[in-house]
Amino acid sequence: MGWISSLPGWARWALYAAIGIFVLSLVQTLTGETTELTSVGTSQAMLRWGVPILLAGLGGLFSERAGVINIGLEGMMILGMWFGAWGAINYGGWVGLVVGVMGGVLGALIHAIATINFGVDHIISGVAINIIGPAGARYLSSEIFSGYDGGSITQSPRVPGVGKFDMPFLAGGDVFGWQSPDLLGTIGELEIFFLSDVANLTRGLMSQVAPSTMVAVALVPISWYVLWKTRFGLRLRICGEAPKQGEAQGINVYLYKYYGVLLSGALAGLGGAFIASPELGGIYLEGQVNNRGFIGLAALIFGNYRPAGILMGAMLFAYPFGLGLRDINETASHTLLLVTAVAMAAIALWATSKGRRLDMVVAAVMAGLCAAWYFLSDTVPDWWVNILPFVIVLLVLFFNAQRLRVPAADGEPYRRGE
Amino acid sequence: MTQGNDSPADGSPTINQPAIELSGITKTFPGVVANDDVSMTVAQGEIHAICGENGAGKSTLMKILYGMQSADEGTMRVFGDRVDFKSPTDAIDLGIGMVHQHFMLADQLTVLENVVLGAEPTKSGGRIDFEAAKAHLQEVSESYGLDVDPDDLVETLGVGERQRVEIIKVLYRGAKILILDEPTAVLVPQEVEELFRNMRELKADGATILFIDHKLEEVLEIADSITVLRHGKTVATLPNEGVTASDLAELMVGSELPSPEITESTVTDTVTLEVRNLTVGGGGDRPAVDDVSLKVHAGEIVGIAGVEGNGQSELVNAIVGTVSPSEGSVFLSGEDITRRNVRTRRESGIAYVPEDRHHEGLLLSAPLWENAALGHQTKPPYARGFFIDRAGAREHTETIRAGFDVRTPNIDVSAQTLSGGNQQKLILGRELTSNPKLLVAAHPTRGIDIGAQAAVWDEMRQARKDGLATLLISADLDELIGLSDTIVVMFRGGVVATLDPSDVTPRTLGAYMTGAAIESDDRTDDLKGTP
Ligand SMILES: Nc1ncnc2c1ncn2[C@@H]1O[C@H](COP(=O)(O)OP(=O)(O)OP(=O)(O)O)[C@@H](O)[C@H]1O
Numbered sequence: 021m022g023w024i025s026s027l028p029g030w031a032r033w034a035l036y037a038a039i040g041i042f043v044l045s046l047v048q049t050l051t052g053e054t055t056e057l058t059s060v061g062t063s064q065a066m067l068r069w070g071v072p073i074l075l076a077g078l079g080g081l082f083s084e085r086a087g088v089i090n091i092g093l094e095g096m097m098i099l100g101m102w103f104g105a106w107g108a109i110n111y112g113g114w115v116g117l118v119v120g121v122m123g124g125v126l127g128a129l130i131h132a133i134a135t136i137n138f139g140v141d142h143i144i145s146g147v148a149i150n151i152i153g154p155a156g157a158r159y160l161s162s163e164i165f166s167g168y169d170g171g172s173i174t175q176s177p178r179v180p181g182v183g184k185f186d187m188p189f190l191a192g193g194d195v196f197g198w199q200s201p202d203l204l205g206t207i208g209e210l211e212i213f214f215l216s217d218v219a220n221l222t223r224g225l226m227s228q229v230a231p232s233t234m235v236a237v238a239l240v241p242i243s244w245y246v247l248w249k250t251r252f253g254l255r256l257r258i259c260g261e262a263p264k265q266g267e268a269q270g271i272n273v274y275l276y277k278y279y280g281v282l283l284s285g286a287l288a289g290l291g292g293a294f295i296a297s298p299e300l301g302g303i304y305l306e307g308q309v310n311n312r313g314f315i316g317l318a319a320l321i322f323g324n325y326r327p328a329g330i331l332m333g334a335m336l337f338a339y340p341f342g343l344g345l346r347d348i349n350e351t352a353s354h355t356l357l358l359v360t361a362v363a364m365a366a367i368a369l370w371a372t373s374k375g376r377r378l379d380m381v382v383a384a385v386m387a388g389l390c391a392a393w394y395f396l397s398d399t400v401p402d403w404w405v406n407i408l409p410f411v412i413v414l415l416v417l418f419f420n421a422q423r424l425r426v427p428a429a430d431g432e433p434y435r436r437g438e
Numbered sequence: 439m440t441q442g443n444d445s446p447a448d449g450s451p452t453i454n455q456p457a458i459e460l461s462g463i464t465k466t467f468p469g470v471v472a473n474d475d476v477s478m479t480v481a482q483g484e485i486h487a488i489c490g491e492n493g494a495g496k497s498t499l500m501k502i503l504y505g506m507q508s509a510d511e512g513t514m515r516v517f518g519d520r521v522d523f524k525s526p527t528d529a530i531d532l533g534i535g536m537v538h539q540h541f542m543l544a545d546q547l548t549v550l551e552n553v554v555l556g557a558e559p560t561k562s563g564g565r566i567d568f569e570a571a572k573a574h575l576q577e578v579s580e581s582y583g584l585d586v587d588p589d590d591l592v593e594t595l596g597v598g599e600r601q602r603v604e605i606i607k608v609l610y611r612g613a614k615i616l617i618l619d620e621p622t623a624v625l626v627p628q629e630v631e632e633l634f635r636n637m638r639e640l641k642a643d644g645a646t647i648l649f650i651d652h653k654l655e656e657v658l659e660i661a662d663s664i665t666v667l668r669h670g671k672t673v674a675t676l677p678n679e680g681v682t683a684s685d686l687a688e689l690m691v692g693s694e695l696p697s698p699e700i701t702e703s704t705v706t707d708t709v710t711l712e713v714r715n716l717t718v719g720g721g722g723d724r725p726a727v728d729d730v731s732l733k734v735h736a737g738e739i740v741g742i743a744g745v746e747g748n749g750q751s752e753l754v755n756a757i758v759g760t761v762s763p764s765e766g767s768v769f770l771s772g773e774d775i776t777r778r779n780v781r782t783r784r785e786s787g788i789a790y791v792p793e794d795r796h797h798e799g800l801l802l803s804a805p806l807w808e809n810a811a812l813g814h815q816t817k818p819p820y821a822r823g824f825f826i827d828r829a830g831a832r833e834h835t836e837t838i839r840a841g842f843d844v845r846t847p848n849i850d851v852s853a854q855t856l857s858g859g860n861q862q863k864l865i866l867g868r869e870l871t872s873n874p875k876l877l878v879a880a881h882p883t884r885g886i887d888i889g890a891q892a893a894v895w896d897e898m899r900q901a902r903k904d905g906l907a908t909l910l911i912s913a914d915l916d917e918l919i920g921l922s923d924t925i926v927v928m929f930r931g932g933v934v935a936t937l938d939p940s941d942v943t944p945r946t947l948g949a950y951m952t953g954a955a956i957e958s959d960d961r962t963d964d965l966k967g968t969p
């Protein structure tokens with residue numbers, strides 16, 4: 021298996037994704053209970069759910085690579101959601117996103133001043149932001165949204181979006197009024213094992229998507245490029261790995277930590293604004309961020325502090341949510357139990373090959389439990405898909421903790437000249 | 439930055455202008471005067487050594503010259519111009535580069551990234567031109583014979599290689615004035631020779647070098663002139679002519695050095711540590727430690743000689759329990775401890791002086807008294823039952839401070855405020871006063887001044903007399919030969935020779951360490967293992 025680790029990150033993740041889809045289509049075909057596991061609709065829902073998680077994860081990436089732990093992402097997203105809604109209602113969808121970014125930056129500024137200038141513990145400051153964010157948003161709503169038609173202290177009127185489009189050629193979008201062929205749709209309808217499933221899931225990422233979603237996904241390679249290929253990125257990363265060493269080579273560590281935290285807030289704010297946009301909620305509603313900031317952090321850890329991994333983590337966590345939305349008769353979630361059992365069995369085999377006995381036992385027991393649950397029931401309660409993302413995070417931490425590479429000086433206080 | 443020139447000359451560097459002129463530099467930290475009215479002049483193109491006891495203020499002075507710390511008082515001139523540095527950037531701009539006492543490298547970055555940081559060649563859009571950077575790095579490394587692979591992660595490098603990366607980092611920016619803070623402390627003799635060759639080459643190219651060193655023979659070998667600091671003050675600046683090591687020592691500590699006493703053997707029959715057929719790593723790669731067996735008796739010091747990276751660190755880690763061996767076992771007083779965790783091993787009487795004091799020895803931001811308890815936190819005087827005994831711990835820390843001459847204003851300051859040598863003395867004090875059965879000491883006197891070194895050696899001899907078994911790893915061959923009862927040479931993970939220190943010289947030992955003596959010496963096989 022050495023060749024896998026020699027692949028570049030994106031290729032490795034693409035391979036893992038392909039294996040995952042293969043398992044999904046295999047189980048789906050064999051059980052014949054549902055077709056939702058690999059439908060276009062599920063994939064669309066997953067993407068919409070995953071984008072805020074992705075943006076939060078990328079936000080965490082910039083902050084923690086600069087050495088500042090940011091558990092305040094949640095609060096920053098809430099501010100982003102409020103400001104995004106306000107901006108969009110007053111000035112239109114695109115402006116809303118920009119104003120949302122500024123809302124997130126506002127929260128980040130507090131975090132930056134507290135942690136970088138005053139040396140406040142990063143966790144404490146983050147918790148404070150998570151308290152200030154919702155409180156501030158509620159106050160602003162009572163002052164502003166309450167006065168709007170259809171608004172109240174906990175919600176805003178409808179928020180306009182930025183439109184949707186289909187990708188030409190691949191998903192049948194039109195080019196200057198001409199309707200292009202729908203390549204993936206055609207393959208999807210052929211119902212070829214695995215191939216059609218891949219086509220459906222891919223088509224879901226390309227049909228009826230908002231341009232803002234495209235921007236969010238494009239931020240993945242952009243983040244990678246900025247952090248690993250530019251001078252800015254190298255200087256930012258040294259602040260998370262070895263700030264003293266950076267200082268000794270003439271880097272202004274404070275400045276780059278500021279950049280990291282503010283960019284983090286900007287991305288979280290964008291994620292918040294996205295939640296308020298019609299892609300998800302379509303209004304500002306209190307509590308709508310619903311822990312996505314924390315799930316974003318989980319995606320960051322899952323992705324081992326790298327952008328491609330964060331994307332995969334965000335989509336993996338969003339998949340059960342997306343599926344839950346589509347799953348009217350609960351057969352799909354039921355089938356997902358069996359998929360989980362297969363995945364755990366695979367982990368058990370992997371652990372055996374590595375000689376990790378405890379891991380093997382835990383994975384095997386969980387595989388057994390999931391399989392038993394599957395065969396002894398016809399449906400599952402809907403909390404199952406809702407807790408699955410959190411279960412995945414725990415599993416990743418359990419099975420993969422030794423391989424995680426946290427930036428070496430993440431969370432450490434820094435003072436110049438000490 | 440440069441604040442113009444208040445001397446009559448036009449400011450352009452001329453040959454007779456000194457490279458550096460410091461006058462009246464004073465720097466105080468809470469409770470300590472690190473530099474007290476220091477003045478010195480360094481001529482262009484010379485190698486200038488700075489000597490002094492631990493805590494004399496050498497590193498502080500160099501950091502001021504590099505813009506990392508600012509002086510409270512005094513003036514600095516570089517090539518005749520008055521300067522006032524706000525940050526290292528200002529110093530770097532004037533061509534000053536510094537290699538720090540404790541390495542300044544980011545472990546998870548590549549050599550190339552570490553080197554270019556702060557001086558990155560860029561293309562449009564802030565993109566780093568890695569090709570150009572690599573070419574320049576290779577040019578520098580070839581012209582000085584400093585061999586490194588730019589794509590290696592720094593964490594995979596040994597100390598010698600790290601040292602080279604540090605020097606390349608400075609040369610990469612075209613530094614004209616190099617500051618090297620104890621560059622030889624972590625090097626084995628062959629590497630020191632190589633470093634000195636590089637330094638002479640740099641000097642021939644017109645560079646000015648300031649360097650700090652505690653080994654006086656090395657200073658006398660390479661330096662053109664020598665400045666001695668004591669208690670933050672300049673005692674003297676001398677040209678390196680007709681000066682002897684004892685002259686220097688007397689200037690440094692103010693009195694003559696105690697000469698080490700001759701001691702007789704105290705080796706007993708009780709085996710304290712036994713390592714049996716120990717192998718670490720392997721499985722595809724060459725094992726880091728390859729089937730090593732050795733015994734250390736109570737009252738015995740066994741020295742391990744070897745060029746860095748031949749398995750010594752891994753052997754030590756397997757004994758203290760931070761790595762688990764793939765084969766073989768470790769016995770302490772006859773008990774098999776191979777499967778025990780680090781804490782139970784420490785509790786059963788293993789004292790440990792790690793090779794890297796910053797990574798494994800100290801919590802840099804914790805106060806001294808907490809650091810003194812580190813590794814012994816479950817036992818009196820540091821603990822009473824389940825609880826930390828604050829008063830007891832503090833009292834014991836004071837004992838260590840007095841007994842090992844740890845220079846500090848009080849025991850509540852954080853460990854990072856101690857000078858490098860004083861950090862080392864704190865660790866030694868902590869380990870030697872813990873009543874151990876076995877002491878595993880990696881480079882115990884690294885970075886310690888000659889006076890304190892003699893004192894540490896005395897402590898170790900005294901402990902040996904009281905029945906302590908010691909496993910000593912050192913790059914300092916004189917220390918190995920002078921202290922050990924038996925010397926074991928490690929090469930490529932295996933024990934290649936077991937020698938009696940009374941009939942080896944540093945030269946012959948060096949030959950064994952590089953593997954040169956093995957082919958020519960067929961007695962080696964008989965000597966393999968322990969007597
Ligand atoms: N950041 C700091 N805060 C407080 N005190 C400090 C700090 N840095 C150095 N000191 C104190 O200043 C004095 C001089 O320290 P310095 O590191 O210059 O010594 P040194 O001559 O380099 O010693 P060594 O040979 O042990 O490296 C010491 O007493 C040390 O405790």
Ligand SMILES: [Mg+2]
Pocket residue numbers: 496497498539619857858859
């Ligand atoms: Mg020093």
